[in-house]
Amino acid sequence: MNAHELRPAFHFTACEGWINDPLGVTWKDGQYHLFYQYVPGRTTWASNCHWGHATSPDMIAWSEQGIAVAPGEGDDGVWSGSIATGADGAATMFYTSVTEPDIGIGTVRAATPDDENWNSWTKGEKLMTAPDPSVAAYRDPFVFRDGEQWRMFVGAGLTGGTAAAVSYSSPDLSEWTLDGIAAQRSGTETDPVWTGTMWECPQLFEIDGSHILVTSIWEDDVLHYVAYGVGTYADGKFAARSWGQLSYGKSYYAPSFFTDKDGAPSLIFWVRGVISPKGQWASALSIPHTLTLDGDTLVATPHTDLAAYSQPVQLEQVDGNLFEAELSNGADLRCTVGAGTVISLATLDEALVTLRHDGDSLAVTAAGNPDFADALFPVDAGSEVRVIIDAGVVEISGRQGIMAVPLPIVDSPVTLSVANASAQQLFTIQRPPASSAGSGRKAALAGQP
Template identity: 25%
Template sequence: MTATFLKIPIIFLLYLLGAHGQEVKDRYYPRYHLAPPIGWMNDPNGFCVYNNEYHLFYQHNPNSSLTSTLVHWGHAKSPDLVSWEHLPIAMYPDQSYDAGGVFSGSALVENDTMHIYYTGNVILEGQTPDHTNRQAYAISTDGVTFTKYAGNPIIPGDDRQPNFRDPKVWKHEDTYYMVLGNSYNNDSLGRILLYSSTDKVNWIEVSILDQSNGSLGYMWECPDFFELDGKYVLLFSPQGVAAQGDKYKNLYQTGYILGDFDYSTLKFTPTSEFKELDHGHDVYATQTLLDNRGRRIVIAWFDMWDQNYPERYDGFTGIMTLPRELKLSSDGTIIQKPVEEMSRAEGRNLIPGRGRRGSSRTYTLRNKAGEIKVRADASNNLKLYIESGSVRVTLSYDATNGQVTLDRGGTDGVRRTEWKPSGQLKWRIFVDASSIELFCGEGEVTFSSRFFPDGPITVRLGQLSRAEHVSVHEIVRTVPHGGQDHERWHVCVGG
């Protein structure tokens, strides 16, 4: 079948500050994590390299920071995964198959063309179920304007089992593959479906990669499937997993299953249990890319559903995690490290030298943005405080029990997991206006949590803690504040 496309008329929509009734305040707005220029942001979409630049799309409501409501695809690009530029909105919910929202999806770049696969949400008023999901296709030949395929939807879906979304597409040899998240058995069990195509448009279901046995939730969202250091990784976000002690304490989870995969049989054989990717409060809906250097890089929505954080009253909601390079350890743990390009954003070194027991020195991040590195003897306990007025986040290591904890205070403030470093304790911590990312050791354990300071941010060791080395670097602003470049961004060009 020859692909034909429906060209959407050019739409110029000027969203002035007065029209929104919102002003994006700077107090919680990140300095070097990607956030929306205004309004709502959630799942990362279409993470790809196009014309030697990184492109990232995201679920976006440009009209309100209070709710996702009718999502569009927001769009940004970067030459280096550090400095980001906002681009016009990429896709609007303007067709019968996506009028209820342009939901999550992915990008495939081939022959100077960006191929977009996404889920169109359809509201079924007065019916049960009250919505359904369709898979749709669009292309761009300039990386900015997008044309939806005239034959959409390319996969209609089943209205009786409506939760069927978030396509991630890749090519292997001469065949294209797509994974889709799904809820089946009357929305009681989650699973990942595998589809294949020879022409990027006509798709057939070929396999069920994996599915819940009842303990791993009722819906598996945002699936990703890729090879990493000799193993295949099924990365996804299950909903409806019950907490087990310190595990699975967030409303929804994000994690992975390792296994073996055979392209001739299209069978995935798990070799590990489900493992949480991150142990903080606020990681969901991951997406990866394989870049031009052969790196597998992941990024996630740095937020969580139903949190109602105070940033929503500042004209924006949601940020992205730092892009992280993934590796696989010998014991089957995914190692995450901030991409090496982050060093380009380093500013002034605030703390040369050594920390000492009982030190009362406090180090202030002038612009609420910095990187902290700590080395210490792993046989001793350690505490580090990140504070702002009445707000405190405590990072602690319990040498006796082999545990690391992030405590941001308040209700449900504690996140904890087992971690026993071999030899020396190493922490790398990124603070950015309203977020903290902690990387333990080589990146085998990470915590990503939001917090909301009420003034300048300071850093200090606990009174009884001893560190062999502590260093703090400021980090310069690499993402324009939402109020900057406002008029240019809000001239929104449709495909």
């Protein structure tokens, strides 16, 4: 690759090609393993997806390891899934095998690693597909431990416009029994949030005694946002007592659930719209987020692994309630917002993104991006907001949700301005070592070599 290409510093991107869903994040032998949907040789999605592989000591400094599983042997595409690791440390990958032309209904297939590095995997048999004609879409197996057995949820869309997760159980990760529908919700239900007509990447986990089903909202080949239900789970069935929207805007999608090395529940997202200036790669993955519950609100907070690369810096008071800083690296802004708060990033020539608080929410505008023309991000006045800034992407988080905003990657100085906010703190984020982040990456915001 071009050693002087600009790209994000601490958001994973492939050296070349297209990526989407992150998959199978696992802490093993002192490092994290990350897999992801990968289409080499192009910068747009295609159905012949592979599983790419990367490793990191801390979920920030990723090293690309190559292709773990590729199409072939009966697969026209190797689509999303998960990895289950038994008590003996043996791992099994479960992925969606698709064949043309009916790629909407996949088949769950297993694979096992060839060695301890997990760099290559051997495919096993195809296990199951849509159980009956009422299942019109079927993909994305998620496998987790469920008491004395294993449980698999597969994302589905049912005829008539109902989103669902299909449930299976297994004593040994090899023999599986269909147990019916684990959860479902009609596409006509909109209160308090619409959850689509098909669930992609449905994943179940527990926080503080409550079960959470996180899923990506799909309808008619349109990718929307990430939603979640909070409720109870037993015997392969999930019952939601409340529903909520986690992500806002048209960038975050298809998060992957995992527990970090300390056991904390976490998510990492696909970030749509981050594009190489020279057309060599497309899409990025988010920083990892730690999950907590506040009542029935799922809160995603940037993971503390980012702190190892952060140093506090001062914003310069320019005039009254206006503060500025010139950024040559990434940044982590923390501030309390209220009516009239304005946060912006700009070069000398143009504004890149502007966040304006109207008293109820932030209106987010990214120059030249129609998907982010006053896109609304809910945040009450008096609440803290974090804004993580990297080349090509901004991630915004607060108690009420998260938003990623793709930006042009520029080779010029960038100024952060903060007006009418309180309790602001700014941390600069240094890029990880080049040998860890990917060979030859140039990752500064302002064209640093």
